[in-house]
Amino acid sequence: MTELDVAIVGAGFAGLGLGIRLKRQGVSSFLIFERANAVGGTWRDNTYPGVACDVPSHLYSWSFRPNPRWSSFFSGGAEIRDYLEAGANEEGLGDHLRLGTDVQAMTWDDPRSRWELRTSRGTFTARTLVLACGRLTEPRIPDVPGLDTFHGPMFHAARWDHDAELSGKRVAVVGSGASAIQLVPRLAEVARELVVLQRSAPYVIPRDEHQYTEDEQEHFAHDPERMARLRSTLFWTAEEAFAQRAGVPEAVEAARHRALDHLATQVPDLGLRAKLTPHYEIGCKRVLISSEYYPALTRPTVSVEASALAAVTGNTLVTANGAEHDVDAVVFATGFHAAQQPYARIVRGVGGELLAQHWAGGMTAYASTVVSGFPNLFVVNGPNAGLGHNSAIYMIETQLDYILGALDHLEADPDLVLDVTRQAEDEYTALIDELAATTVWMTGGCESWYRDGRTGRLTLLWPGYAHTFREHNGTFSMDPFSLSPSTPSRLTTT
Structure with missing residues (x-):
């Protein structure tokens, strides 16, 4: 059995970022477990045509590893994956990576005050466990009857089948979210017919793209302050x-x-425009960025069915409004199991409590990072740690600062066990609910993946400015871990 100081699960922005920070601080006893055979997280998994980021490149990157060579204002998926791979290689993380390793169970061993990780490559113990698993990892496929009767390519956008021949075919895209608006323009260029099944219309704003010239890249390279x-x-x-x-x-x-x-x-036809007009407040769902999506939908070979998929009969797709579409291939752009994270089913804390049980009413964590009853455990990009308006990388780095502060305390006291009080977690959760109550995510008249479907709580997003998240959650404090009742400082959104 291998013993570690820190076990990190996931090799995306969060897991690699923490690994880099640990390596730079001289910490050697850590491993990063990744079930895939390569690093990159969502940017490794998503290879569909047109995949790109909708946050500016120079903001969607580690502040401690700025990249002067971004090719454009908004980076493509392959370029982001290359950036992550370069970070792992150039920072010397190779010996700390355990790729192709499926973590099957994570259990807190109370007598030894250690986490035990059972993996496909053996058992490991660690004083500290960091879940950097991401939230967009498990594709969601609609539970409709008849899926098994379809003959032809059928796959989720995040599991793109590059062997599927879609050129000259009748193709259906199920969904109209962030992935759909990127891949639909590319499919419209090759498909004989393309139909988009749209459950609800998204708000879309222009994508003001800019290709960085070699001169601009050189200026960034020679003037880091300019990038900053x-x-x-x-x-x-x-x-x-x-x-x-x-x-x-x-x-x-x-x-x-x-x-x-x-x-x-972009859509002069009034009938099509009516289909594409949202019936909820802007921001309630993710606001999408594209200057190509609407023009693609105006092509004579493209149609929009403003209804959800209800059933499949052979190669006929039946929608909730009764329409039928005969197609040769189906691409699901239907999102992920984000509010109910799959890893929660294999993490057991004090007394054997499953993290999924702890989160039965929706994900919660004090400072959006630590969970009562799960000692020395840190969750990155989990409960209320996302944003609907700014860069996820900023939030991840804030949580990494918090974790590194906690690790300093653990290093100073070999007997220390960090288990946040339930009172602190509950009070933080109540305050999150209070702050969320008046936001558009709760009042905008839509259903979204930002909220837990079981309770309706806003569990994925921080209901405030990004800089207030850092002000309140970027510095580790022992106060909520003390034996006496503690009250976290009141958060504000101003």
């Missing part, structure tokens, strides 16, 4: 969008008009 200033400008510009999510009337109206003007400009 750009990153800061991009961050604070993105922060302005939270006013709309918070329900500030002027901000909501401006955002709505921008999206609807974009729709009107």
